[in-house]
Amino acid sequence: MKICVIGGGASGSVCAIMLARNGHQVTLYEKNEKIGKKLYITGKGRCNLTNATTGNEFLKHVVHGNKFLLSSETRFNSEDTMAFFESLGVPLKIERGNRVFPVSDKSSDIISALASELKKQKVQLEFGKVVTGIYTSNGAVAGVELDGEKIPYDAVVVATGGKSYEATGSTGDGYNFALSTGHNIIKPVPSLVGVCVSDLDIFALQGLSLKNVVVSAFKKDKCLYKSEIGEMLFTDFGVSGPIVLSLSAFVNREEPTDLKLYIDLKPAISQKELEDRITRDINVLGAKQVGTLLEGLLPKSMCEIVSNRLGLMLADKANQLTKENRERLAYLLKNFDLSVTAFEGFNRAVITSGGVDLKQVSPKDMQSKLVKNLYFIGEVLDVDALTGGFNLQIAFSTAAACASNIY
Ligand SMILES: Cc1cc2nc3c(=O)[nH]c(=O)nc-3n(C[C@H](O)[C@H](O)[C@H](O)COP(=O)(O)OP(=O)(O)OC[C@H]3O[C@@H](n4cnc5c(N)ncnc54)[C@H](O)[C@@H]3O)c2cc1C
Structure with missing residues (x-):
């Protein structure tokens, strides 16, 4: 033929x-x-x-x-x-x-x-x-x-x-x-591609790579995709790295602005276990600053962003955090949220x-x-x-x- x-x-x-x-x-x-x-x-x-x-x-x-x-x-x-x-x-x-x-x-x-x-x-x-x-x-x-x-x-x-x-x-x-x-x-x-977000506070994190985290994509209250524990990266436009690229493949047919991402920064423990750990850390730290408490839980560059999102000051005394503050901190570390605006374009997508x-x-x-x-x-x-x-x-x-x- x-x-x-x-x-x-x-x-x-x-x-x-x-x-x-x-x-x-x-x-x-x-x-x-x-x-x-x-x-x-x-x-x-x-x-x-x-x-x-x-x-x-x-x-x-x-x-x-x-x-x-x-x-x-x-x-x-x-x-x-x-x-x-x-x-x-x-x-x-x-x-x-x-x-x-x-x-x-x-x-x-x-x-x-x-x-x-x-x-x-x-x-x-x-x-x-x-x-x-x-x-x-x-x-x-x-x-x-x-x-x-x-x-x-x-x-x-x-x-x-x-x-x-x-x-x-x-x-x-x-x-x-x-x-x-x-x-x-x-x-x-575009698929196997980074995700752009509108949260201005995270742009200071460009270049930071997080290992052993989980990222989930939600549409309204429904979880569309939950990654395995792995590595992600903050970029000049949002987030990327292996677990984000995989996530994109499962949710890229959705309207991006309908999506929210949640990073679980402590996937190995439950929220309750995290609250208990925070309480134990505070007992050890006593009158030391919230910044010191957060540095024990997070990469340094994320501490101010997390304290801002909770309405706290890094200079506050750790032992003055209320129970509600401790619960909100544990929740945020398990659900660090990002609002999606778009997927990166075809010219940065590994595949279509x-x-x-x-x-x-x-x-x-x-x-x-x-x-x-x-x-x-x-x-x-x-x-x-x-x-x-x-x-x-x-x-x-x-x-x-x-x-x-x-x-
Ligand atoms: C940066 C990057 C890294 C990647 N790494 C991997 C990896 O390591 N492993 C993996 O499994 N996959 C990887 N991929 C994906 C993989 O490369 C593609 O899935 C694969 O190449 C698809 O093969 P294909 O033959 O369908 O198309 P392509 O390899 O894209 O080939 C299509 C060809 O058709 C030609 N063409 C198009 N239109 C016309 C026309 N009208 N007339 C004449 N010629 C035409 C093009 O010039 C092109 O050469 C990667 C992709 C990218 C972008």
Whole structure:
């Protein structure tokens, strides 16, 4: 078959290799001058290419589309990804949290391996070419358009990625291809991204990282998401860091201004236990200042903010705190609240959540249910997962599902 793959990112490069190995005549269009511009920046330049977990354990980290991905992940999982890259001559290692990286710690090794194999498999590489449309005939794909020119193909694979980090070439073109061929798009939103807040007092905390805290997101009185104990960071616009990025993936389809975040600064103990601890500390401190009491409970830079929020002065005497003050302090340390104004934009989002409606795509081979021989793979689909190598594995599993089912 004469097949066109649009996009030389993670999913498109692997799919093109697999299709060519299966004997198809493959053309890969990539708008950049080389493949893998986004791959290059993955894992802070080290490329966390998969997570060495499979089956249910893997799917637990998928936020949207885990049912859809069940079949493709079963047939091409992280073990297959590792075998694929090792067979291309890239030795791999497994780090904390089952994260898989090249031994060299260089994403460029992954890209070079893909580029060599594309050449070896004689994939026709069309760099610097932007596909502008897809055309169909009698309910089947007929080809692609470039600069007004129609080029016929028997099958077309859309591997154009999402909309995050647009400078890498992922500018959301695939959504337009899907819409123009009659598909629904679930609204794309930034995911694995920091959260902007309106609480001016916390901006003094920029750069402060808190370890062993829990962050929850509430809409009115309903808890939508509660993180695991982990690390977060105060930034120039609000909050970020690992547990906030994960939180964003679960609540980013909500209206941001409806959301409040609560930081539990003492997740290991209950509010009552915290009140008892505060009382014990006060008994030891006697007439010393509230500031000294707070410094025993919090990072120094947070003490004034907490005392201001409680209407106390750092110079007040600790042993003059009323029972109500002690209860309010314990409550605030368990529920340090922030009002959300927005999620950071696509250009700071690790991935895009939303995309081609999964109801219109077959999970077995990624073929559109509306247009024959049209396929969608990778981040352009309405699938997304947490950090840890899961998103690249989704790109590879969906690529393999597509490639192994085109005859
Ligand atoms: C900073 C950062 C770090 C990340 N780190 C990790 C990580 O360590 N592990 C992990 O699992 N995931 C990571 N991700 C996510 C991961 O990179 C993506 O999920 C993955 O690259 C998606 O693959 P894809 O093939 O769907 O799209 P992409 O890799 O985005 O590739 C799409 C390609 O299509 C091309 N293209 C688009 N439109 C057209 C067109 N009209 N014509 C021709 N070409 C076109 C683009 O130029 C691009 O090269 C990271 C993302 C970012 C932004």
